Amino acid sequence: MIPLSWYLIFAAALFAIGIFGVLARKNAIAILMGIELMLNSVNINLVAFWRYITPERITGQVFAIMVFAVAAAEVAVGLALIISIYRRRKTIVAEDIDMLKF
């Protein structure tokens, strides 16, 4: 009924939107949101392949769970970094944080 191609094109479109978010946004947290969209599109890909190509082996879902764990850890550390930068520089616009000092 739903061929595999629909899921893969959907995931590719979500990935492309995520890349636009990462490259074109000023605010550092908005860049993190773009990264989250990309990780979600990867997860959709993994689970779609699990369901259509190898439904007898659970490896696809295990990989998706690892991606969940990595995404959670990365968001935690990234937001901690952003808050720390905000305390010192009073700004989180990515273009303005371009000098190691001052």
Added chain:
Amino acid sequence: MGDPVALISQWLNSLLMGWGLSAGWVVVIKSIIGVVVLCTVVLILDIFLVWVERKVVARFQDRLGPNRLGPFGIIQPIADVIKLLIKEDIRPHGADKFVYNLPPIIALATVLALWAVVPLASTIVGSELDVGVLYVVAIGGIGTLGIIMAGWASNNKYALLGAFRTVALIVSYEVPLIITLLVPVILARSMGLSTIAEKQDPVWYVVIAPLAALIMFISAQAELGRAPFDLSEAESEIVAGFHIEYTGMKFGLFYAGELLHALTLSGIISVLFFGGWRGPGAEAYPLLGVIYFFIKAFIIYWAIMWLKYSLPRIRIDHMLDFNWKFLTPLALVLVMVVALLDKLMVGFPYWQYVAIMLTANIVLVLLTLNILRSRAKGEIKRVGEPRPVATPPPPSSISSTSP
């Protein structure tokens, strides 16, 4: 007699197939009808809960409660609803319109979504998820989102502070709740709520693991934001918490959501520990199962109200200490003990299994009480030590120096 839901489902099936719809569409239409019916029943129950709450609090406080409108004041909630509907709909200056209007809907919708997995009888369940327990946890997470949005969108410092405190409380007490949710999962070997209710065949899980039921009851009381953990509604401290700026029906939705959340968590505790719809004759007549379920849910709801109207509020640092330094370690130890014993007693007959688990729970409770008692003794000794204090000179020296 039997199963009205199955009869109606079959009749709808034949009707819709007769109209020429394919099987997929029939499933979709039946699901939509089921959702509408369940939501209507639950919301009508919610209105009834307003009356129950006010009567019970009145009796606890030695007075009568609403008794003017209708017999025993039963039409009082409808008057309340009409009052809320005709109030002026204020929006504070500077509040983000979309984000301001969304939280009341989220508050009530997440509680309604919980009823999808609760098994009302052996064959009447909204959706037989085999990850029902995890679904309950997920919906709780969405609920906290609604509270943050409400606090932020009100453009009011006190609302924001109240929202942060409430979210800190809810997220903290979710930890022992989730850990003790694992105990029935271990005992029933499944995460689906219908399977957990089915497996409590000779004995309920409250007999096998009463400590888990107790910890879950306390955590549920904190999750609901009810006394003694009701920091979010502490009228004397922070006015009304995150829903200060909400009037009229929006506040009504928050209030109704809170009451319904209490009944829903009571229902979930009754399914997890008290057998849900189990009772004499419930397998043969599912309607009887529904009645047993609601009786158990209301008894636990009454216990929650009992606790609320008898205890004073706890300070926030004591609340968080109680959670992180007492409940969470206790819940973790309990889960480890239950898992270990469950694996060790693989081939044992069931009565031995129940007896050993019950003994382990009682031993754990006694150990905890002993540890607390020895720490309390140490604390009393430390506080009661004599401290240097200015004392007047003894009377004998005065008489010796008098001329």
Added chain:
Amino acid sequence: MTPAQIIFLITAIVTLGSALMVVTTRNMVHAALWLILSLLGVSVTFVLLEAGFLAVVQVVIYIGAIAILMIFAIMLTRGISEKEGPQINRNWPWALLISLAIFAGLAWMLSSWSGLSTQIIPLDSRVDTISQLGQALVSPNHYLIPFEVASVMLLAALIGAVIIAWDGK
């Protein structure tokens, strides 16, 4: 059009639409809320793919933890006199070009793959996916070591985040 196809199309449109709103809206809190909507859409996609456990875990982790963390971070890092200026930086034409190129490249690569129109095979109903998943994560023959490494990584992230954001006062 079967109902499953219609549900998938609605979900895809909602998810992609809210993802577009995430990357183009000016107000950061609105962006976070649109992100939550697109994460819900991804969760519904998991349900369509019959990975129910992953769908619920997605809601718990992404919406219940990550999105709330982002909202807190946005609230903590708002300038007091911040006018919500345009949130798109100077390079946005290049970014648009690159993202369209990546999408076109992926679509072209996929179209030349024969397995693209694989139809769905009904899952073997005797197999319980959740217990299979549980066994795979803790069995030494399967994925025990990645599981343990992931937990060590989460612990490191926890400690690291606390230390980085420590106020020091």
